[in-house]
Amino acid sequence: MNDHLTDPATEAFVAHRDLLFTVAYEMLGSAADAEDVLQEAWLRWVKVDLAHVQDQRAYLVRITTRQALNRLRTLKRRKEAYVGPWLPEPLLTAPDVAEDVELSENLSLALMFILETLSPTERAVFVLREVFDIGHDDIAAAIGRSPAAVRQLAYRARRHVDARRPRTPASPEEARAALDSFQTALVTGDLQGLLDVLAPDVVFVSDGGGLRLAALRPVVGADKVLSYMAGSVDKAGGTFTSEPMTVNGNPGLILRLDGVIDGVLALRVENARVTGLYYVRNPEKLTRVESETPLTSR
Numbered sequence: 001m002n003d004h005l006t007d008p009a010t011e012a013f014v015a016h017r018d019l020l021f022t023v024a025y026e027m028l029g030s031a032a033d034a035e036d037v038l039q040e041a042w043l044r045w046v047k048v049d050l051a052h053v054q055d056q057r058a059y060l061v062r063i064t065t066r067q068a069l070n071r072l073r074t075l076k077r078r079k080e081a082y083v084g085p086w087l088p089e090p091l092l093t094a095p096d097v098a099e100d101v102e103l104s105e106n107l108s109l110a111l112m113f114i115l116e117t118l119s120p121t122e123r124a125v126f127v128l129r130e131v132f133d134i135g136h137d138d139i140a141a142a143i144g145r146s147p148a149a150v151r152q153l154a155y156r157a158r159r160h161v162d163a164r165r166p167r168t169p170a171s172p173e174e175a176r177a178a179l180d181s182f183q184t185a186l187v188t189g190d191l192q193g194l195l196d197v198l199a200p201d202v203v204f205v206s207d208g209g210g211l212r213l214a215a216l217r218p219v220v221g222a223d224k225v226l227s228y229m230a231g232s233v234d235k236a237g238g239t240f241t242s243e244p245m246t247v248n249g250n251p252g253l254i255l256r257l258d259g260v261i262d263g264v265l266a267l268r269v270e271n272a273r274v275t276g277l278y279y280v281r282n283p284e285k286l287t288r289v290e291s292e293t294p295l296t297s298r
Helices: 008-028 031-045 056-080 095-099 101-107 109-115 120-131 136-143 147-162 172-188 191-197 222-236
Strands: 198-207 240-247 250-257 260-270 273-280
Touching: 008 031, 008 056, 008 101, 008 120, 031 056, 056 120, 056 136, 095 101, 095 240, 101 109, 101 120, 101 250, 109 120, 109 147, 109 260, 109 273, 120 136, 120 147, 136 147, 172 191, 172 240, 172 250, 172 260, 172 273, 191 198, 191 222, 198 222, 240 260
Parallel strands: 198 273
Antiparallel strands: 240 250, 250 260, 260 273
């Protein structure tokens, strides 16, 4: 008997685990909640008679979606009591995620921040259809709606998201160039350099979760953003350093204060200018920025 052999249910779950985690994370914006969803999905999967499962991947996505949707409704109530803006938990991701342009765009903190404005069901439909290219019939089975209702939800969610995301997303090269210019100006204290790279209507969103100092609402406008950032640095009173990282498949920075991680900064870039800054300071959301999290849409 070979001790290394595993049963078919375990093999299937392990084979699709990265995909299932990505589905749950994209729906929830929380790695910890996504892991809990996978545990719940596993407990249901091992009770399934595989002889009646034609497409194991689709079945696993369906189970995961149902559990994530239940968790999303609970999480939405938790977010309503959250102090200040709620940003997704940033993840350090491998270069192959950045190479998948469509996946990296959908995983960006900027896009996931927009997804927070959808209802739980709309978000589930958008994620499954737009990010993972799941068919309407399979989505209907996952969320307990008719295919016609799914089509309406998908249309409504896509229209809502398209109205709020950049019309011309930056290429990886443009995003990296903007990040380099921003980081150089930030490190050298070049205010004019920062103004040159920031769009006039740039939006700065920070998430401290009530545990760290952060703006309680988005700061809008280049001058106001610079003023807020400068004031935050003065209050901190230490030495800031920055290190490039790949945040959710996109260029970002880890900022350290006296050598200790202060937060993760993600940028939204459009027409070579930074139009959005998303700064996560909540320490409970900074546990996945020093080791890579595998994500995939396949």
